[in-house]
Every structure is written in structure tokens, then in C-alpha cells.
Amino acid sequence: MDTTEKFKKVMNILEENELCNSTVNHNMFDKLTEEDFLDKDLIESIIVKIKGYEDRMENNPNKYPENIMQYLRQREGLDKYDTSYDLELNKLSKNQVFKEVLNWNGLLGGYDSTIKNWITDIYEIDLNSIR
Incomplete structure (x- = not known):
């Protein structure tokens, strides 16, 4: 999978989960291989991570x-x-x-x-x- 295909795949995942198409969210998928994109549990764990991160940033306590x-x-x-x-x-x-x-x-x-x-x-x- 080339970078354009990977970008499109990530865009689709983000859109399907009603998440922002941002650099931060794309970065969460950076280390995934083509095989990793077939692992639904792994993708779901990244979605959960993104949602948690976005929630935290909205009310950043740092x-x-x-x-x-x-x-x-x-x-x-x-x-x-x-x-x-x-x-x-x-x-x-x-x-x-x-x-x-x-x-x-x-x-x-x-x-x-x-x-x-x-x-x-x-x-x-x-x-x-x-x-």
C-alpha cells in the first residue's frame, strides 16, 4: 500500500467514525502496516485512543x-x-x-x-x- 492509498484508507476510517480528518488523527495510524488495517480490533483501539485524546484536548488539564x-x-x-x-x-x-x-x-x-x-x-x- 503506497502513501496515497494509506491516506485514503485512514480518511475513510475517520469519516466512518465521525472523527476529524486531522494530522493528529492520521498520525495515530502512521505505524500500521497493510496487514494491520485488516485487524478490526487494532483499528477499534486506535479509534478509542483518538476519541480519548480529542476529549482530553477539549478540556486540557495540563x-x-x-x-x-x-x-x-x-x-x-x-x-x-x-x-x-x-x-x-x-x-x-x-x-x-x-x-x-x-x-x-x-x-x-x-x-x-x-x-x-x-x-x-x-x-x-x-x-x-x-x-
Whole structure:
């Protein structure tokens, strides 16, 4: 199955289940193979996941924006749409979140402190003093 066929198949599944034809919803099907699309239970589990994610986003209880939460989830080894650990992630301090997001994006080795110092030096804003 090529990408166009896969896209159409996902569009049909979303339409049949009255779900939004969005990038997020299409991403939920990214890892599926042609054989996976024949597994009705697997497709149903993705539909349930999409509905749960959409419901959660309508009443987003998170302390941090969704794009940041996705980085944090992936740092924990979760799928970026898996909200099961969000309660714990929301307990992280801003400093810890900043460090985790930098690490996820490949800025390792203390760049959190370095970048904060640059911001202080350039903008005269001390990010460590912000709660």
C-alpha cells in the first residue's frame, strides 16, 4: 500500500467514525502496516485512543502546552499522544521541563543552564527566578 492509498484508507476510517480528518488523527495510524488495517480490533483501539485524546484536548488539564507535553511523554518512552502519565508530568518544575525538552531535542550536557544564562545576559530575564 503506497502513501496515497494509506491516506485514503485512514480518511475513510475517520469519516466512518465521525472523527476529524486531522494530522493528529492520521498520525495515530502512521505505524500500521497493510496487514494491520485488516485487524478490526487494532483499528477499534486506535479509534478509542483518538476519541480519548480529542476529549482530553477539549478540556486540557495540563500545566504545559500540548507540544511540550508531547516531548515530555516521549522522553518517558511513551507515544506522544499517550496521556496516561500526564498527571506526573504536570508535577515537573519549569526548570525540569526546560531541561527535558532540550534533551529530547538533542541539546545534551547542561545546555539548559547555558541557554538560561544567555537569556539573562541578553534579555536581562532570569528564568530561574520564574515560578
